[in-house]
Amino acid sequence: MRAESAVGDTPLVVLDLDVAPTVYGKVEWLNFHDQPYGGGSVKSRIAVSMLDAAEARGEIGDRTILEPSSGNTGLALTRVGVSRGYDVEIVSYEGTSRTKLDAIRDAGGTVHLAETYEGMLAKAERLLDSDDYYRPDQYANPANPRAHETGTGPELRAQTDGEVTHFVAGVGSGGTITGVGRALSPDGVEIIGYEPRKPYHAIDGLKYVRGSRFEKPEIYDESVLDDRLDVSTREAYAHAHRLRGRYADRTIDIRDTGRYDESVVRDRLRVDGDFLVGASAGGAVAAVHELDRRGRFASDDTVVVPLPDRGDRYRTLPPWGRFCHR
Incomplete structure (x- = not known):
């Protein structure tokens, strides 16, 4: 049986994005970190x-x-x-x-x-x-947001010593943002969601739920949101690519290693020397930049974005080559 105890309590790393607030990324591919194909995911x-x-x-x-x-x-x-x-x-x-x-x-x-x-x-x-x-049915199963309400959200509070002021994430099933929102909104943390800009997009794992193409997932509780914006496929992949370039020759600072030794975290943060995140993480970074442009953040704010999976899982998709080539 796989070590299911190796799920949760994932690391928190510093993302230097040239924006006003401090920004951290929650590295979710460290779930099942010893498994092939980039470890696990959120x-x-x-x-x-x-x-x-x-x-x-x-x-x-x-x-x-x-x-x-x-x-x-x-x-x-x-x-x-x-x-x-x-x-x-x-x-x-x-x-x-x-x-x-x-x-x-x-x-x-x-x-x-x-x-x-x-x-x-x-x-x-x-x-x-x-x-x-x-069928577990991730879109209607209350155990989906509960995993984040009892796990991810409290982890973020502890790992930032209660300093987190904003959580910015994409909407897929709605589980992550709903669960984290329920955990952290009572602390005054602002919860900001983003969706793909168009119904047909290539931000894998996310859903366009404002229009008629998809029904809103049953578990998605929009009442936890303080704001919502949209991000294009191009922006999501471009920001994933910029993160790779930004950390090509720079050390990634780690705020909290989670359950792991630092050596394990550093070994799993990169693939072939590159810091690769998926498009949904790139979209969250794009959303942070847009919110910063709007003057939404103060210099003493602390923003957290999820890094749901490692970017090398997307190399076979056309947008990877189009926006994320070397």
Whole structure:
């Protein structure tokens, strides 16, 4: 069984972005840090939380776990589910990173592919007509935001010694921003979400939920937000690329190593010498820059953004080559 204790209590690093406030990044690929394909992701937290809750209610039994996913949730559920003895099948679509799909297969999962995102959802629904499957359903499962309300949020409070004033994150399932918001809003922390600028975009893992293409996820509690803005695909990838360039020859300062020795954190922060973050992290950095441009921050503010996964998972996607080439 995989060491599920190696999920959570991830490191916090300093991001020098030339903006007014102090900015930290929460390094979520240190979840399952010893696993291939860039370690884990922020979704490792919800996989453990959702399966723990399902087992406590006796919902899975001998059924196969099935989830539609563009990658990170599917991989996390596969790693946790297979380690607990379940069969896991993930429904994805042709636009998904090949790296993520390979990781799911290598972790012991079965992948079903549809041509489009909408086709993925329809294919999953057809399979779920059978009683042979159990769907965790990250978009409607309260164990998703609860993982961040009881884990990520309190970690940020502790790791910043209560100094955090703003949390800026993208909206995917809504779990991270909802859970962190519920944990930190009572402390006066401002919660700011961003969404892709257009319905059809390439910021993997995020959802355009303002319009008619997607329904708002059931678990997404917009009442925790103090503000919301939008970020384009180009901006998200460009800022991910700029972070890589900024830290090409600079040491990454670590505010808190989390559960790990500093040597482990430093070894896992980079891939082939580069500091690579995914597009959703790049989008959060873009949002911080835009908010700073608007004069939203003071010099004594402390902003935290999630770094949900490592950027090398996206090298097979066209935007990586377009915006993040060397």
